[in-house]
Amino acid sequence: MNVAVTTRAPTSPAHPAPVFAMRGVTKVYSMGEVQVHALRGVDLDLHEGEFTVLLGPSGSGKSTLLNILGGLDAATAGRVTYRGGDLSEAGERALTRYRRRHVGFVFQFYNLIPSLTAHENVALVTEIAHDPLTPEEALALVGLEHRLDHFPSQMSGGEQQRVAIARAIAKRPDVLLCDEPTGALDISTGIAVLEAIGKVNVDLGTTTAVITHNAAISAMADRVISLADGQIANDVRNGAKLPASAIEW
């Protein structure tokens, strides 16, 4: 497959080619007798530089969708392309390469390596990326330039999540995928984290998708997609995009 293309396809401003294109994507988990339909025929395009918020009740398929986009999981049926390359047909190796070159992840539970410092957690990515930021630069972007040598256990949840964002953006990813990045945080820390994500989206032009339970966050998005029962229930553009700091929770 040619997921590994690094040069971006020429796009016309009127109808830019989408970064991601999903067509008829379904995902079925079989657990013995029971079959869980996590996604039921999703069609979706995500565009260059777009900041998308994914909303929906728990179990509606948001994480499944994001995992498939990020090459963490494969669709049961349907087609997923990244810049024209077919993700749904890619094997384990190709997906690893895809994640390594193009995708930045931010997890709900940070998933930092507890035995590595903030700096080293970021270095984990910069060491295997092509043309990355330095760990110092990445940590400065999220305002943690003074916490380089701290271990995860010595930082608050918000700080840990900002390290996770620094780790995700250090490779200058083409896409940034965040699964409930503020789920485990209080309001003010949550805002600090969202600001960091928003800043990356604006400064680096990274295509960004953020899952959240908090509808208020939609205010800072270009686009808000609601999922319900494995299908897209709603897809709206936000004309009046606000900075994270201006959001009312």
Next chain:
Amino acid sequence: MRALDRKLLRDLWNVRSQVLAIALVVASGIALLVMSLGVFGSLSTTREAYYARYAFADVFAGARRVPNRVQEQIEAIPGVEKVQTRVVVGVTLDVEGVAEPVNGRLISIPERGRPVLNDVVLRRGRWLDPDRAEEALVSERFAEAHGLQLGDRVAAVINGRRQPLEVVGIALSPEFIYNIGPGEFFPDPLHFGLLWMSRRHLATAFEMEGGFNDVALALTGASASTERAVITELDRILDAYGGLGAIPRSEQLSHWYLQNELTQLQNMAFIVPMIFLGVAAFLLNVVLRRTIAVQREQIAALKALGYSNARLGLHYVQWAVAVVTLGSLIGIVAGLLLANGMLGFYMEYFRFPFLTYEVSVPSILIAIVVSLAAAALGAMGAVRSVASLPPAEAMRPAAPESFRVSLFERLGAGRWLTQPARMVLRNLSRRPLRAALSIVGISFAGAIMVVGSAMMDSMDELLEVQFNIIQRQDLSVSFFEPVERSAVHELAALSGVMQVEPTSGVAARLRNGHLQKQTAIQALAPDARLRRVVDVDYRAIQLDRPGLVLSTLLAEQLQVEAGDTLVVEVMEAARPVREVVLTDTVDDLLGVAAYMEEESLRRLVRRDDTISGAMLKIDSQAEERLFGLLKAMPAVAGVTLRSAALKNIRTYMLDNMSMVMGVNLLFAVIIAFGVIYNTARISLSETSRELASLRVIGFTRAEISSILLGELALLTLASIPLGLLLGYGMIAGAMSAFESELFRLPVVVEANTFLVSAATVLGSMAISAWTVRRKLHDLDLVAVLKTRE
């Protein structure tokens, strides 16, 4: 350094006590391997060099008296390169200050020049002056045992006459590296010594002028067929002069004993270390699996970040390799030190003039390869589980473990259980495989303990059987020549002698087709009370049928079974060759032998009713006076004291076995502790969240400790019977691997050994429990609950 490598080092450092415990188990196995191979290599090389430099012969033969002119005939045998004829006689010795009987062997050396074969190494002093009759060289260990200095005197009792000899030199010979007296099984330098005398003077003293009674040959090639042909021809030539049957180097006493030792070392080099490394692989596997279970989400996140399966698999392989490398390094150093110690012991016993110490690189390489194989084995499962872990895992919160009501509770016993006891049972039944593996692991510790001390049990049993059931005489006497049976009465008449039984035997060669064995057939009276042949249950076997009884091992070597017929070539008197039926085999513990009822043997040999020695039961009060009387008897060539032999064997065992066993014991403790400590630490890390939660809702420290330690105690207790069983199996296996013609250890495990084993395992548990309990006390509740493992 790369971030992932840093993670590796920090992770290892975090569990350093576990890492060390496993590394020490690896080290134990590697140390044993390096030690055994090192000692084996050094001894083999040293022996070969010694043989080559001092012209150790290829074929040996004794005879009654051969005229010197026959030497030319022997030299003319095709395939013979060199010939050395000698006069060799057994005598009793009189050493100042020693009341007990001491036996000696007098060996001639040429008047001029050095022996062309079986040369002598002069350690101190000078060579013999051929003009002086009363000079002798004395074997080194004998001189040391008696504190003999140059210029000291020893008397040889020759034909009842004391012949004083002056020690002018201290010597060694490749022919007597392992130097044991007649009828002995272990070197006893206090009671047996070698003396080299000038050929002419020795011949004169024993009426051997113009003749010899011993010959050694060197062959031109090393082919087995040449050897066989030369032996046949030599036997034919010596036949007329009372030839006692020629033997190849492989059957030469010293060489053969040494070879047995080396074979044992070689066996030991593999069996025991493999057990240790197997256990180490098992531990690595368990600990790595646990580590990976704990790091599930880290691994998933790393995969999400773009790390490949191969890279992450390598990460955990490196984990195992690091532990094993640490263990190997410790093991190699310890093994070299141990090898040094062992070699010191062997040098003391075997006496080589030099030691070619081989820090055998191949043995170290073997050790490293073997331990890396153990690491690979340990890491294999881990790597597989890393590869199969979906990266999407990192996005999900961990699912609660699935629990079930334990079988025990389902049987209705639940209502008696306290809440913590219930948790213990459910923890165990949640992972029955893990519980079973832990039990097996701990039982290995118990088993190795059993093996470690059961060796001593077997040795004790062997001595008990050999010296209280089989050989019950206090002393035995051997004569220069067979004497009339009436000598029994003379001996019985000596005051202090309570019981006398004659012994006689003939040198013979047993043959079954092309298989043959040079041995002596011992005659036994059907009503013998002092020297007996016993069956498996140590009941005396009545030798009342005509026919041969052989040690099982000897029968196996000749590939015969009870009922088969053997050819017996008698090497004495009329030298008849007869077919004899093998009537029975016996499981001799010490040495191998052939027996026959005395009357049948006499008919077979067709000789007069003579005896070659006697066994005596004596009054210990009259001991010393009796020794004096016996030494003075002209016919007596040697006197062997049971108590001295027993004492000597015990010292030998204490020296040799206690070192080996001490090492075994240490290793057993290491393994016991390694397994139990790791089990404890793993269940601690598995349940610490759960236990912290319990503390938060109000459980006391004692209560949560009892959950964790209860689990450990249950596993340990369950492992004990299994360990004892496994230990018994292992000792049975080890005994048959160590079996040699030298001795066969009976499989005996004393109750005490089982107790010690169980106690060690419980002790290791107690220490592990204590350290884990301290960790439990220090449990930082907030931290544990905050971090997601």
